[in-house]
Structure formats: C-alpha cells, structure tokens
Amino acid sequence: MREPKKPLKVANKIIKLLDLVLGIERYPVDVKQLALDYSRKKFPNDYIQVIKGDNLPGFEGALYGKKKNNEFRWLILYNNQIIKPERINFTLAHEFGHYLLHRDEQILFECSQEDLSRFDDYAQRETEANAFASQLLMPLHDFRKQVATNELNFDLMEHCTSRYQVSLTAATLKWIEFTAKRAMMVVSRDEYILWARSSQSAFKSGVYIKTVDCPPVPVPEKSLANRRSLLSVSKVETQHAKGVWRKNEPVKELTVFSDKFDLVITLLIFPDEAPSQFIQDEEEPELMDTYQKFTNNL
Secondary structure (H helix, E strand, O other), X not given: OOXXXXXXXXXXXXXXXXXXXXXXXXXXXXXXXXXXXXXXXXXXXXXXEEEEEEOOOOOOEEEEXXXXXXXXXXXXXXXXXXXXXXXXXXXHHHHHHHHHHHOOOOOEEEEOOOHHXXXXXXXXXXXXXXXXXXXXXXXXXXXXXXXXXXOOOHHHHHHHHHHHOOOXXXXXXXXXXXXXXXXXXXXXXXXXXXXXXXXXXXXXXXXXXXXXXXXXXEOOXXXXXHOHHHOOXXXXXXXXXXXXXXXXXXXXXXXXXXXXXXXXXXXXXXXXOOOOOOOXXXXXXXXXXXXXXXHHOO
C-alpha cells in the first residue's frame, strides 16, 4: 500500500511564498501562471511546459509527462468545453496537485468530473489532489477572515466563490472543514443522496449520513431538496421545524438546484447546542464518512 502524501503541507509552502511576494489580497490565484513559473524554477529538469484547453471527452483535466534527453516535460490540459472560470481554476489546481504530489508514481493522469469531487479512501490520489487544490485556492487563514462570525447565507458564499474563483460546492466544503457550527452538506440527484459531509461538531453530536457501502438514502420528503419540481428559483432557504431532516431537531436549509449537472446542493445548519439526548443513527460513530477520516489525518 502506498504511503499517503501530505497535500496540505505542500500547498502551505506555496501559500506562504505567494503571501510574501504578492501580499495577502492576491486572490484569485492565477493557477496557470503559478504552475508554469513555480515548476520551472523549482524543478528545472522536470517542469510543466504547457497548460492549455483541449478536446478531452469524458475528462475535466489531464496531466501528461514525457521524457526527453533524460529530462521530463509535463503538459496540463483542461476540457475546452468548460466555460466557467471556477471549474477551470479548480481543474488546473487539481492537476498541479498531481504534478507536485504524484509524478514520481506515474506519468499519466486523466481526471473526470467525479474524480474532482472525490474525498474518499477509494481514490487516494484524487483525494490528495483535491485537498491540495482546495487549500491552494482557499487558504484556511484567509477563508476564516472572509466568513468571520457572519451568519452563513447565499450572499456570503457567493462572495467566497468570487474571491477564490471556485464553485459553490468547493467553497461550502471548505466552510464545513473548519466551522464550529453543527452543519452538514448534502449533494443529491433524483431525490436520492449521493454523498454528505458533516462538520466535526455535527458529527460528534450524531449528525451524519452514511452513503458508502449502504443502500441509497432518499432525500427527506418535506425538505426543500425534494421540491425541485415545485420551485421556480434556483436558490432557496428556509427554517424547518423538527422532523424534516432530523426528528428531534429544527434546521436551517439552504438549497441550490444545478440544472447543468442535475444536482441539488444543500447546506443544513443545526442549532449550536445538540439535544441533551441526541438520537444516533443506526451506524456507530466509528463508521464515519471516509472524507472525515481522510481530513482528520491531513
């Protein structure tokens, strides 16, 4: 079994350098120029030579290496059908992560949309590349300052997506990573949950949804996420009473409907104080989502 890499440590070295050279208000990161300049200076015999868009059916991005005269040259590609800057930005950061973390293991990486959303032990290299990209584009110290103690809402999240040029999903996952709030992010399709991520405080109080190695989990019938066909707006939020997402707790639900990817992205924010006798799900706490296991060890 391969030794896991340290994506956050590698990203943090670059972040410190960027903060020193460009200042703390340097966002969004110009990943293309960074990858070209950094690799050439840091690895003069093993650098990234070209980054460009190309025809990549079925893939979001790719990293290719070629040996020439005992030296390596690398090529990063992104799918030229991608038109959203935030998707291109994360794709480039992901492939840059493969270059820094994994080029000693293989010389060909072709990454799908699913790969760029993997945070589990079944796709360790993709998980590491995603962790690197998230940290590089949204350093924790700066992200904390942006959200501060403000109440999380769509306006605040859109500020973060604009500042870092990332998707709403990526920004929300970053917030879930460090928030002290009891919160959970849920991504669903066709009224079934694809995956869910809980903040540490939420998980410790029994708030999580297991989606790995288990039957499909339906979206709660009375939730906003289950009312896509009834709502004409793409973003909606509400305060639920007990019994909608959890039978013993009220919850604030913020839901976004993405027509392009046929996904529903939901953020659930529970009361700061858990019920005195919170009700555990059927699974025991040690069966936490593999994303949580991974991030705990970074």
